[in-house]
Amino acid sequence: MPRASTTSDVFNAIAEPRRRQIIELLSQHRNLAVGAIVLSLGLPQPAVSKHLGVLREVGLVSVNKQGQSRVYELNHEQLRPVYDWVKTFERHWDRQLDRIRERAEKRALANTTQPDQSTDKTDQKEQS
Amino acid sequence: MPRASTTSDVFNAIAEPRRRQIIELLSQHRNLAVGAIVLSLGLPQPAVSKHLGVLREVGLVSVNKQGQSRVYELNHEQLRPVYDWVKTFERHWDRQLDRIRERAEKRALANTTQPDQSTDKTDQKEQS
């Protein structure tokens, strides 16, 4: 099975850095024609139009015809699923002290079985 | 240019629904061996190991060797970039009243130059 389509959901749509840039732009300036986005991103126009097409398909933006230009607008509320999902982890970095203490405890427990001291293949992952 | 690697950043890593499920699991149960994740997701073990590899590479999870099993742990703080990014749009749906008030203010400002949709569509500068 290949990777899911970029238009399969908002999570896939915003995985593209350029599309996030477009979203940021549209959040600052309420309405933007494609040309303005092209200038701001420095991407070729077809590339921008394709990104906008993806954002359109997942409902993250809407278009309004205005003369010969298409003015895009952000539908902020479509970002809510992402916000709601990631918000559930908020508490874990909000109470860092608690977390660090917990980790220390766990480490002490896990240390009952002590790995290491061989030819060493892969070290365990490290994080902050 | 093809799509960016799933390991290029957290946004790409969490685009995969199964990886989000793994993250949720690891958030509920602090530590989980691969086998437990396999059971819970109902995915073949190699698939799970590959997803864990992606999450490992972007730093979203850490491993601890414990006997012959690998116990995974979520590094919540790595989700912060996503949270911070999407949080900037919070006001647009969370504080509707504020938002409406803001719009009114902006409108008052923008009213110095009055755009219209009939004859004039040349310079439609949008304020920041």
Next chain:
DNA sequence: TTGACATATTCCCATATGGGAATATAATTG
């Protein structure tokens, strides 16, 4: 009408994918 401008669409391709299948590696037990 023709021409200029703004945007979208199509075709192309190198690349990464997620899962299937098989295998490799590692640790425990007898």
Next chain:
DNA sequence: CAATTATATTCCCATATGGGAATATGTCAA
């Protein structure tokens, strides 16, 4: 040692990708 268990890795492939290039579509102006 061999066998078992737990996990990771490799090879395979159909599929979607993002941008380049070219073109199509749509809209205004003269």
